[in-house]
Amino acid sequence: MSTDKRAGSFWKYVWLVAGREYGENVRTKGFIIGLLFFPLMLWAGIRVPRFLADKATPTRYYCVVDRSKDLGEIVRSHLKSEATKRIDLAKAEWFEKTRSQPEDKRKPFVEPKARFVEVPVPSGVVADDTEGLKTALKPYLVGEKKIVVDGKDAELFALVVLPEDLAKRKKGAEFWTINLADSDLKEGVERSLEDELRRREFVSAGMLPDEVKRIAEIRVKVESKNPKKKEGDEKVSTADVVRQWAPAGFVYLLFIGIMTVAQMLLNNTVEEKSNRIVEVLLSSVTSTELMTGKLVGIAGVGFTMFLSWFTTGALVLRLSFGPEVDDIARMIFTVIFTPQFIGAFAVYFTMAYLLYASVFLAIGALCNTLKDAQNFMGPVVMVMMVPVLTMMFIPKDPNGTLATVLSWVPIYSPFIMLNRIAADPPMFDVIGTGALTIVTTALLLILAGRIFRVGILRTGQPPKIVELFRWMKQGA
Known part of the structure; x- marks a missing residue:
């Protein structure tokens, strides 16, 4: 060729x-x-993480040993408030998905199962002081023993210890668990204690409780602007x-x-x-x-x-x-x-x-x-x-x-x-x-x-x- x-x-x-x-x-x-x-x-x-967050994550059971007399109730109130917000968010998502459907064909709203539930100290645990109580609860925390919830065996996820002088900040709270990856409960306890102790400090300094609440709720919105965008449209959008x-x-x-x-x-x-x-x-x-x-x-x-x-x-x-x-x-x-x-x-x-x-x-x-x-x-x-x-x-x-x-x-x-x-x-x-x-x-x-x-x-x-x-x- x-x-x-x-x-x-x-x-x-x-x-x-x-x-x-x-x-x-x-x-x-x-x-x-x-x-x-x-x-x-x-x-x-997209779907699996949402499914795992809603369905696969088990309910975590925890005990609170409150030697501070009143901070335990503050922690409980804060955790209950967070759980309520979670339910409200689930209701909002359910409503958005079903609002266009006929009322008789809508699936009923099902509350998401609770992430964290407080349980009393097991009846078999007897101790005269806090240290003895922590020692007695260790077998439950490491999985050697089970707690009973609604007639069924369950694992004890965490133990929260609030010492007597916690309000004076001479000693911090203790959070006992073998699960170091799931820190949501620990962070919730920390937030509730920090907010309450700050509030008490403000009140002791002479501020009224309502003023403390008002100041704590102050938020500043910082709006991003892009100087390259044309005048009047400088706001940075999603x-x-x-x-x-x-x-x-x-x-x-x-x-x-x-x-x-x-x-x-x-x-x-x-x-x-x-x-x-x-x-x-x-x-x-x-x-x-x-x-x-x-x-x-x-x-x-x-x-x-x-x-x-x-x-x-x-x-x-x-x-x-x-x-x-x-x-x-x-x-x-x-x-x-x-x-x-x-x-x-x-x-x-x-x-x-x-x-x-x-x-x-x-x-x-x-x-x-x-x-x-x-x-x-x-x-x-x-x-x-x-x-x-x-x-x-x-x-x-x-x-x-x-x-x-x-x-x-x-x-x-x-x-x-x-x-x-x-x-x-x-x-x-x-x-x-x-x-x-x-x-x-x-x-x-x-x-x-x-x-x-x-x-x-x-x-x-x-x-x-x-x-x-x-x-x-x-x-x-």
Whole structure:
């Protein structure tokens, strides 16, 4: 075949290879399950924590040993008030969900079960002093013995000890428990005691109780303003906050997407090489056509994956929260699904994909087994972790030194610039880093092509560093 004819049919063969790569990957059970798994995990991430908070967390039973005479009642009153607020909030949520339903079809309101319930000291515990009482209750606190609640055995979650001189602050309260993760009860006890002791100090200083209450209820609202917004509209809204942090989510999504599709490219290349399928393919196409077709085909897989994620994610959010939060959902979608974010994501995904895919493709051409490939992948993945480790810091200082410096490192530029996009970085940074990344990607693609051309048919041990540099010089 003449050179002109071959050049004219280059993209024809590229699209044939790309179609084969795309079809083989999107039709696999693993890919389809992965697409379905994303909305399932998103739904679970929304629903499961709420279910666990409402249903799975057991009622915690605790005892109060009050030697202060009156502070125990203050603690009880505060905890009861918090429990009432929790019930009122549940009623409000129930009303929002059922107000549009006919009255005869509404599900009746069911109070959430109490989180904390005080129980008396077990009848079998006898002690003359507080220390003896604490010692006698330790077997219950560590689970060796059970308390009886409504005729059923239950565990004693905590013991609250209020000493006699607590009001004078000579000695603090004690909170005994083996569960160090659930601190809600402890924090509730602390708040109630602190508020009451402050109130008493104010009263002892000559202030009237009503004045103390009035002063304690003073709240100052600090309204955020953005000087970049037009005059009269400087107030920072929830949408502005979402817009500021949304890029961090896009960066994480970009990292997951690049890792997924690059792994596909690597696995396919190693598999075809080890099974000698690549020899059959190269009998019909050139190594350049094969490599380009693989890049294009897997890129199509990546865009298909992201399109599915965005579509199903929006659907899951709508179904999970329901119509009662339409305004909030609409605000979030309005902020996220804009040309600024979606366009930037598409551009930076393409840049990052071509940059890292060239590296993974070269690794695949060098290795005969996935085990060999994993050894090469380790350093690449460690390098890729830097944008993930900094993704929560960049939005706080998007035009700072760290963000600016990392933006000019081509292997990080797509991630960092995507994270800075909401802060309107200087146009010099946008154009300059983009141009540098494109040049670097082009150079990596050329070098990867040389490695791919030589290594794809090579068998045996992976080449040494010196030999690898010799491959990259070939064709220069």
